[in-house]
Amino acid sequence: MAIKLTNVVKRYDTKLAVDNISLDIEEGEIFGLLGPNGAGKSTTIKMIMGLLKANSGEIKIKGLDVKADSIAARRLMGLVPQDLAIYENISARENVTFFGSLYGLKGSNLKKQVDEALEFTGLIDRQKDKPKKYSGGMKRRLNIACAIVHKPEIIIMDEPTVGIDPQSRNHILESVRELNRCGTTVIYTSHYMEEVEAICDRVGIVDHGKLIALGKKEELKKQLNKEERLVIEALDIRYNTIEQIKKLQGVANASVNENSIEIITKDAQLILQDVLFVLSKENAVVRSISLQQPDLESVFLSLTGRKLRD
Amino acid sequence: MVLIRLAVKNAKAILSNYLIIAFIILMPIMQLYMIKLITDNAAAAAAGMDAYQGFVDIVLTSKVNYGNLMEVYSSGILVQFILLTGMIAGSMMITEREQKTMLRLCSVPISKLKLLSGMLLGHSAVLFIITSVIILITRVAFDVSWGSSWINVLLVTVFAVFSAAAMAFLISGLFRSSKVAGGVMSMVVIGMTFMSGGIIQSDSLDVVSNFTINKWISEAYLSLMQGNGLESIAVNLLVLAAIGGTMMLIASMIYRRENLYE
Ligand SMILES: Nc1ncnc2c1ncn2[C@@H]1O[C@H](COP(=O)(O)OP(=O)(O)O)[C@@H](O)[C@H]1O
Numbered sequence: 108m109a110i111k112l113t114n115v116v117k118r119y120d121t122k123l124a125v126d127n128i129s130l131d132i133e134e135g136e137i138f139g140l141l142g143p144n145g146a147g148k149s150t151t152i153k154m155i156m157g158l159l160k161a162n163s164g165e166i167k168i169k170g171l172d173v174k175a176d177s178i179a180a181r182r183l184m185g186l187v188p189q190d191l192a193i194y195e196n197i198s199a200r201e202n203v204t205f206f207g208s209l210y211g212l213k214g215s216n217l218k219k220q221v222d223e224a225l226e227f228t229g230l231i232d233r234q235k236d237k238p239k240k241y242s243g244g245m246k247r248r249l250n251i252a253c254a255i256v257h258k259p260e261i262i263i264m265d266e267p268t269v270g271i272d273p274q275s276r277n278h279i280l281e282s283v284r285e286l287n288r289c290g291t292t293v294i295y296t297s298h299y300m301e302e303v304e305a306i307c308d309r310v311g312i313v314d315h316g317k318l319i320a321l322g323k324k325e326e327l328k329k330q331l332n333k334e335e336r337l338v339i340e341a342l343d344i345r346y347n348t349i350e351q352i353k354k355l356q357g358v359a360n361a362s363v364n365e366n367s368i369e370i371i372t373k374d375a376q377l378i379l380q381d382v383l384f385v386l387s388k389e390n391a392v393v394r395s396i397s398l399q400q401p402d403l404e405s406v407f408l409s410l411t412g413r414k415l416r417d
Numbered sequence: 418m419v420l421i422r423l424a425v426k427n428a429k430a431i432l433s434n435y436l437i438i439a440f441i442i443l444m445p446i447m448q449l450y451m452i453k454l455i456t457d458n459a460a461a462a463a464a465g466m467d468a469y470q471g472f473v474d475i476v477l478t479s480k481v482n483y484g485n486l487m488e489v490y491s492s493g494i495l496v497q498f499i500l501l502t503g504m505i506a507g508s509m510m511i512t513e514r515e516q517k518t519m520l521r522l523c524s525v526p527i528s529k530l531k532l533l534s535g536m537l538l539g540h541s542a543v544l545f546i547i548t549s550v551i552i553l554i555t556r557v558a559f560d561v562s563w564g565s566s567w568i569n570v571l572l573v574t575v576f577a578v579f580s581a582a583a584m585a586f587l588i589s590g591l592f593r594s595s596k597v598a599g600g601v602m603s604m605v606v607i608g609m610t611f612m613s614g615g616i617i618q619s620d621s622l623d624v625v626s627n628f629t630i631n632k633w634i635s636e637a638y639l640s641l642m643q644g645n646g647l648e649s650i651a652v653n654l655l656v657l658a659a660i661g662g663t664m665m666l667i668a669s670m671i672y673r674r675e676n677l678y679e
């Protein structure tokens with residue numbers, strides 16, 4: 108077991124940010140923590156890193172209690188914070204070297220591991236530049252390099268791809284896989300279903316501080332197998348239309364995203380007529396109708412009645 | 418070892434602001450140069466055997482009963498720039514939070530105590546270097562005498578650096594934004610310099626001046642310049658240690674909060 112959370116609760120004043128989460132993360136897996144903004148992902152990560160104290164509950168990192176053995180526990184981990192945490196006015200290499208040195212690395216060993224971290228994140232050619240001159244994607248990669256220079260057993264990435272171009276994002280996702288292939292346990296938080304779907308073995312879905320689903324991603328989707336995902340492309344969809352569709356018998360949940368309506372149902376055949384009736388009554392122009400495989404987004408929709416990025 | 422690395426990193430971070438460092442070292446030197454020009458001219462104009470000393474007696478009110486103008490201003494201006502450097506160090510610690518590197522620092526396997534000590538050590542080193550450079554330049558360029566014992570000057574400098582570093586630490590705990598801290602603290606430094614009698618002397622400021630760090634530091638330097646020994650500055654050092662210690666204590670209490678990186 109790499110990390111074990113037991114009944115962890117965190118309040119900010121009156122706001123309950125993490126609501127009694129229990130969670131085991133196995134050694135060597137890529138664990139995805141999926142949830143919309145404000146779900147409590149970063150708060151959970153900060154408690155695992157010992158940056159925040161839980162109000163109650165227990166967190167163990169390879170058996171070490173984060174409160175009692177915080178320094179030993181932190182030595183096993185590397186954190187890629189959600190917000191960039193790099194010095195803008197010293198070179199990328201100096202950034203990585205400084206943080207590496209704080210883990211007790213020195214001399215040729217430090218130099219070698221800094222080289223590797225910069226190589227790994229594809230920054231070695233630009234290592235002498237200050238991050239001021241970097242693109243958003245390069246800064247994100249430097250943010251990762253600073254966290255992996257000491258070769259931690261566990262890497263925790265808090266939304267490492269926020270606000271970057273698709274190419275950098277793919278580079279980062281590929282490097283997460285590569286780290287994992289070398290035996291590193293990875294915790295990856297995101298509000299992008301596609302990312303978690305692409306790289307994670309197991310997924311925990313959080314919403315309003317609660318862990319609402321946990322399991323292998325196939326298992327989570329299999330739970331929905333009894334359910335079908337009907338996607339209707341249409342123009343002029345009104346809010347009212349969705350509300351009516353939600354009320355139809357046989358509709359488990361429905362949501363709208365620009366010009367597409369997504370409906371989770373036990374039997375698409377059965378409800379299709381009713382749905383089309385509502386749409387025509389509300390003057391929506393239907394463009395296409397399709398039955399699709401459920402994805403993690405559908406899991407979230409089915410559990411909460413909302414899209415991840417509402 | 419980690420402590421030294423942190424200290425070096427933080428010292429470098431301040432020293433790499435070449436413009437600011439140049440300003441902090443050159444400004445007092447320029448101010449002193451102007452004062453020297455004025456006093457020299459005045460001395461030349463007032464022909465007479467005691468001209469130089471006479472001028473000083475006129476310009477400085479009776480409150481100042483020691484030293485010549487250059488000594489009074491050297492110590493006064495030096496202190497102002499020690500505090501200014503402390504202020505910059507303080508806002509650097511706030512910047513560390515603003516750019517989130519403080520959060521990363523808190524995630525490495527180092528105790529908070531070591532982390533903060535390392536930073537303070539680095540800032541103190543910078544304060545010490547800058548103070549020494551200004552003292553040396555005034556000695557060489559303007560022939561200002563800092564007394565007969567360099568050890569005593571060093572001692573005053575150490576206490577001055579301690580109180581300025583403590584002030585920096587306190588500022589960084591009190592303010593969330595480095596811009597606000599910078600603004601407020603320049604007012605405080607200017608205000609303290611004014612109240613301490615660094616700019617003008619007056620009776621009403623006499624009492625108030627006891628509450629400024631400036632007074633206790635510059636008075637100690639002045640006393641040494643006058644050729645007095647350690648016993649003459651013992652009270653000053655004690656007061657500086659007390660003020661610095663109190664600020665350090667308050668700051669560490671502020672820094673006890675769990676999310677000190679925010
Ligand atoms: N320092 C804080 N003080 C008060 N509330 C906070 C603080 N940090 C986060 N929150 C609140 O706690 C909840 C969870 O936040 P967070 O863990 O950052 O979510 P996520 O990372 O999933 O977006 C949100 O409602 C957020 O507004």
Ligand SMILES: [Mg+2]
Nearest residue numbers: 148149189266
């Ligand atoms: Mg977050």
